[in-house]
Amino acid sequence: MKTRILTTINEIEKHHQVKIVYACESGSRAWGFPSKDSDYDVRFIYVHKKDHYLSIDPVGVGKKRDVIELPIDDLLDMSGWELTKALKLFRKSNPPLLEWMHSPIVYYTAFSTMERMKQLEKDIFAPHSCMYHYLNMTRKNYREHLQRDQVKLKKYFYALRPVLASKWIEQFNEFPPLEFQTLLENMIPEGKVKSEIERLLKRKMAGDELDKEAPISLINEFLHEEIIRLEAYAKTMNCALPDPTEKLDTFFRETLDEVWQG
Known part of the structure; x- marks a missing residue:
């Protein structure tokens, strides 16, 4: 199955002109209690080319979707979030995204994106x-x-x-x-x-x-x-956290440079 997942990642990158920086398992297999007929719930984070972000319509508006979803079959459910969407959710300490980051089953990782996100987590986790x-x-x-x-x-x-x-x-x-x-x-x-x-x-x-x-x-x-x-x-927990937006903006720009250099 991993071979099929890696082949699909390569096909997504070519078809959508993106770079996938991370792909993991997110369902019952990651939780450690799959049943005999459990499918594979693969989630990934991807990055567009720089020019895609330099327009008057931001990603996620109109036809500029911020998700890629593949047709679901009986064995494989595979979908991903664009990086700015992921970082906006990261800023909110979104548990589904954090679960991706902490998945014990990683199918693919490229560049320093996920390593750096994990380093930022200590300042963002709410x-x-x-x-x-x-x-x-x-x-x-x-x-x-x-x-x-x-x-x-x-x-x-x-x-x-x-x-x-x-x-x-x-x-x-x-x-x-x-x-x-x-x-x-x-x-x-x-x-x-x-x-x-x-x-x-x-x-x-x-x-x-x-x-x-x-x-x-x-x-x-x-x-x-x-x-x-x-x-x-x-109800007794402290909810006050510093705004991490500036750090995430810098991280996003540096990721673009790393992924699309040359």
């Missing part, structure tokens, strides 16, 4: 913003999918992963790792809740993720209590 993002995910999935008479097994992980990510931010004040197993090992003490989650994880990876069954009260109670506790904690 714990409160990411905390609210993950808590909203947990709350939404908990209310919409786990409060029914019959629950799909995989829906538990769409609530558990973000709540564990929130707990990581609370404890370490840094962006959480993507791997579910790492979050589980560090955020849940040994006991009944952890054992039940580990049992569910084995079933999901064995292919039982679409099975429906009665709600698991132990996990639902854990989620309910953590949502309430973490929401209260989030």
